[in-house]
Amino acid sequence: MQLLDGKKTSEDIKNEIAAEVLRMKADGQKVPHLAAVIVGTNGASLTYVGSKVKSCQQIGFESTLVSLSENISEEELLDKIKELNEDDDLDGYIVQLPLPKHIDEQKILMAIDPDKDVDGFHPANFGKMALEMETFLPATPYGIMELLERYKVETAGKHTVVIGRSHIVGRPMSILMSRKGYPGDSTVTLTHSRTRNIEEYTKNADIIITALGVPNYLKGDMVKDGVVVIDVGITRVEDASHPKGYVITGDVDFASVSPKSSFITPVPGGVGPMTIAMLLKNTLLARKIRSR
Numbered sequence: 001m002q003l004l005d006g007k008k009t010s011e012d013i014k015n016e017i018a019a020e021v022l023r024m025k026a027d028g029q030k031v032p033h034l035a036a037v038i039v040g041t042n043g044a045s046l047t048y049v050g051s052k053v054k055s056c057q058q059i060g061f062e063s064t065l066v067s068l069s070e071n072i073s074e075e076e077l078l079d080k081i082k083e084l085n086e087d088d089d090l091d092g093y094i095v096q097l098p099l100p101k102h103i104d105e106q107k108i109l110m111a112i113d114p115d116k117d118v119d120g121f122h123p124a125n126f127g128k129m130a131l132e133m134e135t136f137l138p139a140t141p142y143g144i145m146e147l148l149e150r151y152k153v154e155t156a157g158k159h160t161v162v163i164g165r166s167h168i169v170g171r172p173m174s175i176l177m178s179r180k181g182y183p184g185d186s187t188v189t190l191t192h193s194r195t196r197n198i199e200e201y202t203k204n205a206d207i208i209i210t211a212l213g214v215p216n217y218l219k220g221d222m223v224k225d226g227v228v229v230i231d232v233g234i235t236r237v238e239d240a241s242h243p244k245g246y247v248i249t250g251d252v253d254f255a256s257v258s259p260k261s262s263f264i265t266p267v268p269g270g271v272g273p274m275t276i277a278m279l280l281k282n283t284l285l286a287r288k289i290r291s292r
């Protein structure tokens with residue numbers, strides 16, 4: 001069993017980007033500038049956005065944090081989006097999800113300029129992804145593709161089972177793994193909450209990617225020997241013995257699944273850290289495209 005170390009791999013990627021930023025500076029070029037919009041004070045969202053901004057500073061990007069009140073109206077948020085779209089200094093930005101219930105998420109994501117949509121959530125970019133055109137890939141699926149590639153995990157002709165059909169992980173993951181080329185070229189089954197007898201699929205899977213948010217859901221008796229397991233789950237499970245009062249728990253029961261796997265991601269330290277590295281990679285791409 002080999003661990004797919006997202007913590008180390010994400011550090012490698014950030015170092016590669018930092019080196020490129022130094023080259024850009026030496027050439028007198030503008031460095032990439034990323035903004036993150038956060039609405040309200042959701043604890044997990046604040047943590048994620050904080051890490052994104054901190055990572056920008058580490059690698060030499062410019063960054064802007066836009067903190068907005070929980071009570072902002074949809075119209076006011078759309079005005080802010082318009083301002084960011086028109087800000088010529090800004091290469092890319094993200095609107096951290098989830099948004100408060102009174103705001104139509106789809107409407108907000110549709111308003112983001114696709115050329116600045118470094119999360120890859122805009123339908124134009126989602127379509128380009130499906131059509132194998134150059135675009136910003138959604139950060140979490142992109143991070144998984146990068147892990148598979150850097151660890152040289154074989155994917156061609158393999159049966160990949162994705163669990164969960166969310167717009168930001170499961171659905172794009174299923175598309176990427178079936179695309180032409182490496183990593184990809186896989187035969188994909190996309191399973192979800194309405195799937196019957198899910199074990200029939202997981203037991204026959206060469207690669208399993210879980211993104212459902214149910215702690216320790218995938219057990220050892222649901223997988224075959226030699227399986228590659230990618231765990232996207234990051235649920236906070238209460239644990240009074242822990243200083244923070246919770247532990248981050250994945251969808252995979254690591255104790256029973258890891259002995260049967262050829263490769264497996266830990267939680268934490270697997271997919272999570274990769275997400276930020278890939279957002280930065282997308283922002284670098286946005287800058288390069290804008291300077292062409």
Ligand code: GUN
Pocket residue numbers: 094095096097098119139140168275
């Ligand atoms: N919420 C959970 N994951 C993400 C992400 O990748 N991007 C944004 N904007 N919000 C999220």
